[in-house]
Amino acid sequence: MDTNQYMVMFLEESREHLQTLNSCLLDLEHNPENLSVLNEIFRSAHTIKGMSATMGFTKIAELTHEMENVLDLLRKNQLEPSEDIVDTIFKCVDTLEQMVESVASGADIDIDVSDLIAKLLSIAKGDVVAETTAKTVATKETVAETSTSGKSQMDLSDMEVSIIANAQKDGLQTLEIKVSLTDSCVLKSARAYMVMNNLDELGEVIKAIPSTDDLEQEKFEKSFQVLVVTDEEVARVESSLMSISEVETVEIVVIDAQNQISKEQEIKEVAVKVEQVSTDEKKEIKAEPNKNNVQANNVDKKLKSGQSVRVDIDKLDSLLNLVGELVINKTRLEQIGITHRLTELVETIEQMDRVTTDLQSVVMKVRMVPVGQVFNRFPRMVRDLSRDLEKEINLIIEGEETELDRTVIDEIGDPLVHLLRNSIDHGIELPEERRAKGKSSIGEVRLIARHEGNNVIIMVEDDGKGINAEVIKRKAVQKGLISQAEADKMDNNEAVKLVFLPGFSTAEVVTDVSGRGVGMDAVKNKIESLGGLVDVETKLDEGSKFKIRLPLTLAIIQALLIKVQEEIYAIPLGSIDSTINIGSEDIKTVQNQEVILLRGQIIPIIRLANLLNVPQQVATNSKDLFVVIVHMGDQKAGIIVDNLIGQQEIVIKTLGKLLAGIKVIAGATILGNGQVALILDVGTLMNNR
Amino acid sequence: MMVEEREYSNNEEQLVVFKLAREEYGVSILNVQEIKRITEITRVPYTPEFIKGVMNLRGSVLPVIDTKKRLGIENEEYTDDTRIIILKVDEVSIGMIVDAVSEVIAIPQDKIEPPESVVARYEHSFISGVGNLENRLIILLDLVEMIGIGTEAK
Numbered sequence: 001m002d003t004n005q006y007m008v009m010f011l012e013e014s015r016e017h018l019q020t021l022n023s024c025l026l027d028l029e030h031n032p033e034n035l036s037v038l039n040e041i042f043r044s045a046h047t048i049k050g051m052s053a054t055m056g057f058t059k060i061a062e063l064t065h066e067m068e069n070v071l072d073l074l075r076k077n078q079l080e081p082s083e084d085i086v087d088t089i090f091k092c093v094d095t096l097e098q099m100v101e102s103v104a105s106g107a108d109i110d111i112d113v114s115d116l117i118a119k120l121l122s123i124a125k126g127d128v129v130a131e132t133t134a135k136t137v138a139t140k141e142t143v144a145e146t147s148t149s150g151k152s153q154m155d156l157s158d159m160e161v162s163i164i165a166n167a168q169k170d171g172l173q174t175l176e177i178k179v180s181l182t183d184s185c186v187l188k189s190a191r192a193y194m195v196m197n198n199l200d201e202l203g204e205v206i207k208a209i210p211s212t213d214d215l216e217q218e219k220f221e222k223s224f225q226v227l228v229v230t231d232e233e234v235a236r237v238e239s240s241l242m243s244i245s246e247v248e249t250v251e252i253v254v255i256d257a258q259n260q261i262s263k264e265q266e267i268k269e270v271a272v273k274v275e276q277v278s279t280d281e282k283k284e285i286k287a288e289p290n291k292n293n294v295q296a297n298n299v300d301k302k303l304k305s306g307q308s309v310r311v312d313i314d315k316l317d318s319l320l321n322l323v324g325e326l327v328i329n330k331t332r333l334e335q336i337g338i339t340h341r342l343t344e345l346v347e348t349i350e351q352m353d354r355v356t357t358d359l360q361s362v363v364m365k366v367r368m369v370p371v372g373q374v375f376n377r378f379p380r381m382v383r384d385l386s387r388d389l390e391k392e393i394n395l396i397i398e399g400e401e402t403e404l405d406r407t408v409i410d411e412i413g414d415p416l417v418h419l420l421r422n423s424i425d426h427g428i429e430l431p432e433e434r435r436a437k438g439k440s441s442i443g444e445v446r447l448i449a450r451h452e453g454n455n456v457i458i459m460v461e462d463d464g465k466g467i468n469a470e471v472i473k474r475k476a477v478q479k480g481l482i483s484q485a486e487a488d489k490m491d492n493n494e495a496v497k498l499v500f501l502p503g504f505s506t507a508e509v510v511t512d513v514s515g516r517g518v519g520m521d522a523v524k525n526k527i528e529s530l531g532g533l534v535d536v537e538t539k540l541d542e543g544s545k546f547k548i549r550l551p552l553t554l555a556i557i558q559a560l561l562i563k564v565q566e567e568i569y570a571i572p573l574g575s576i577d578s579t580i581n582i583g584s585e586d587i588k589t590v591q592n593q594e595v596i597l598l599r600g601q602i603i604p605i606i607r608l609a610n611l612l613n614v615p616q617q618v619a620t621n622s623k624d625l626f627v628v629i630v631h632m633g634d635q636k637a638g639i640i641v642d643n644l645i646g647q648q649e650i651v652i653k654t655l656g657k658l659l660a661g662i663k664v665i666a667g668a669t670i671l672g673n674g675q676v677a678l679i680l681d682v683g684t685l686m687n688n689r
Numbered sequence: 690m691m692v693e694e695r696e697y698s699n700n701e702e703q704l705v706v707f708k709l710a711r712e713e714y715g716v717s718i719l720n721v722q723e724i725k726r727i728t729e730i731t732r733v734p735y736t737p738e739f740i741k742g743v744m745n746l747r748g749s750v751l752p753v754i755d756t757k758k759r760l761g762i763e764n765e766e767y768t769d770d771t772r773i774i775i776l777k778v779d780e781v782s783i784g785m786i787v788d789a790v791s792e793v794i795a796i797p798q799d800k801i802e803p804p805e806s807v808v809a810r811y812e813h814s815f816i817s818g819v820g821n822l823e824n825r826l827i828i829l830l831d832l833v834e835m836i837g838i839g840t841e842a843k
Contacts, residue, residue, distance in 0.1 A: 321748075325748050659733060662735050662736060665735070670745050670748060676731040676744060676745050678733060
């Protein structure tokens with residue numbers, strides 16, 4: 001049977017459950033008494049076990065199985081969740097993550113789990129051994145009873161009977177196995193496949209009712225029967241089958257070849273009776289674990305029935321592209337309507353405008369994902385880091401529900417990891433140091449996300465030692481990043497921003513965690529490539545705050561179209577403060593830099609025509625000037641343009657690989673008339689003036 | 690049919706032939722995606738001089754090369770015959786302005802001479818060979834060098 005079609009599902013669900021495991025384990029660490037958390041951990045582990053077994057990833061199944069044993073003991077209060085145990089389980093989760101990722105990448109990396117399994121076994125030792133023996137005894141009793149019957153319920157052909165007889169001569173036994181799946185089982189064929197797979201490993205399957213083909217095509221209700229010749233013990237076969245999730249019961253009957261041949265009705269009746277009795281007993285034995293099983297499945301179902309659909313991000317991208325095209329064409333129609341004064345067309349377009357706007361916002365919303373998806377892996381990371389560094393850290397996460405475009409979410413993880421690591425490694429002091437400074441020995445790291453206008457702000461804040469501007473300056477000079485003269489001129493605020501320069505690392509000792517000198521500039525580059533900004537504020541001994549400002553979306557923005565000579569450019573509305581009209585006499589110079597005074601604020605002027613080397617084609621009116629006031633962070637600048645065309649929704653297109661990375665240009669867009677207009681990158685524009 | 694075609698292209702090179710001033714040039718038909726009339730091209734600042742700008746090709750933005758400037762040929766006004774050849778080279782789509790597109794021809798491999806054999810007035814590296822047909826010479830362009838993927842254009 002082809003398991004490929006379930007692969008994507010398996011990977012996604014495994015990742016989800018591993019994530020749940022991680023966060024629940026963290027919970028457990030803080031509230032060891034919380035039984036519901038334990039139950040959830042158990043359920044997730046159990047599901048992973050079942051899924052991986054179904055998919056034939058035996059090692060994953062094996063590891064989760066042992067994990068489950070330990071978890072079960074914890075759940076039954078036979079074990080205390082000590083630090084050691086939780087650590088071991090964390091390690092298991094890490095290893096499982098590696099295994100799942102290696103499955104995902106298609107690389108068949110052999111990850112050694114024997115150490116972990118041994119560790120789990122030693123944790124579970126004692127109680128677990130006792131339990132399994134109890135179980136085996138119970139099974140054996142029933143087996144003893146059933147074997148006396150030794151009559152198959154199946155109709156066997158002569159050929160099959162002779163196989164059974166031969167097997168018995170060779171000292172092998174024949175088992176008739178009836179497997180029932182739970183009612184909630186979704187992938188019945190997959191489970192059946194797994195059962196057959198397990199049985200193939202243990203012995204030889206000689207008959208199945210319904211036939212193997214029918215099983216694969218799910219042509220059965222909830223149970224099926226298999227006849228197997230094996231030299232394994234009944235208990236071993238049973239436990240192998242019960243380890244498959246969603247298997248409700250396994251009934252095993254040892255078949256006696258002698259009885260098989262004599263086909264007397266009487267014996268058959270007796271056999272059935274005896275067998276039924278033993279089956280009932282078995283059901284009783286199984287009843288307890290099964291209840292949990294069923295419960296787990298029910299809970300899963302409830303969660304999943306949140307009426308959601310998984311969609312490939314590529315499909316969303318192409319949908320967004322199409323909407324973008326639609327917006328462009330709508331704008332084109334608008335222009336036709338206006339130029340030809342077709343009132344009816346204009347009215348229709350207004351209707352269409354509403355629809356496209358709605359459509360666009362829906363598509364954008366569909367692509368929005370809460371940042372929690374990225375944030376939820378941090379508590380674990382912070383926990384591990386604080387242990388490694390022997391620091392006490394309390395991570396506070398706020399605003400997990402803040403939504404960002406999917407493409408941004410995918411990219412934002414690494415920079416945040418960098419920032420958090422930095423805060424923990426360099427920012428937060430060791431406990432004794434903190435106490436000496438009169439702070440609480442537990443350091444606080446805050447990860448906060450929130451909306452701010454058309455942007456999302458993500459902040460990484462710590463109450464650590466802050467960044468020492470003097471040290472930064474000294475380092476930067478040492479590394480030849482700036483000259484001493486430059487350093488002397490800098491104020492503290494500017495100096496702190498030097499950490500974003502390439503090749504800068506402040507760590508006195510390069511630790512495993514950070515300080516390889518690739519950190520902060522990589523963060524800055526990444527954020528800027530997403531159209532965002534990163535800024536830092538710090539106070540010595542009080543902490544530092546890294547603030548990331550990201551655009552909500554990367555695809556469609558509001559922009560102001562402006563004209564310089566005959567060229568049209570778009571300025572993202574998000575970075576525009578206002579537009580003003582000034583006379584040429586309003587421009588003053590300060591140290592050769594042209595500035596204007598706006599409400600008492602001195603604002604530097606950028607002459608776009610000069611900056612972009614726009615060829616002079618028409619004489620411009622140099623008396624009345626249009627100035628677009630833009631801002632980036634706290635900085636402001638005035639851009640002198642020849643004309644303002646108006647505000648428009650534009651679809652951002654890249655300039656392609658060949659022209660990527662041009663200064664001042666953030667991208668291009670297609671106007672209503674089909675012409676390409678370039679989008680100005682206000683950030684670099686201001687730095688390049 | 691398929692087999693025939695393959696054999697055909699093994700010994701012969703199929704070229705799209707175009708004119709720049711009075712010279713004939715060719716590029717492999719496999720690189721050519723389509724041929725368009727000249728349209729509006731938007732100048733892009735901070736790019737090498739031979740990048741004429743960007744154009745709109747059904748919703749995507751493509752860079753356009755001023756081929757004559759790139760090859761150092763005297764520039765003339767656009768005419769009715771001026772075309773943009775849309776090329777795809779190493780996954781990069783790009784437009785190339787030419788004076789006229791004349792035809793598609795097949796040149797046998799053995800009629801193509803290495804660039805060294807020509808006394809080149811231009812940068813040697815842009816020419817990958819010269820097709821020598823009875824009374825015409827067709828200069829084969831090395832597109833990767835010409836559009837300067839990953840080097841000059843940046």
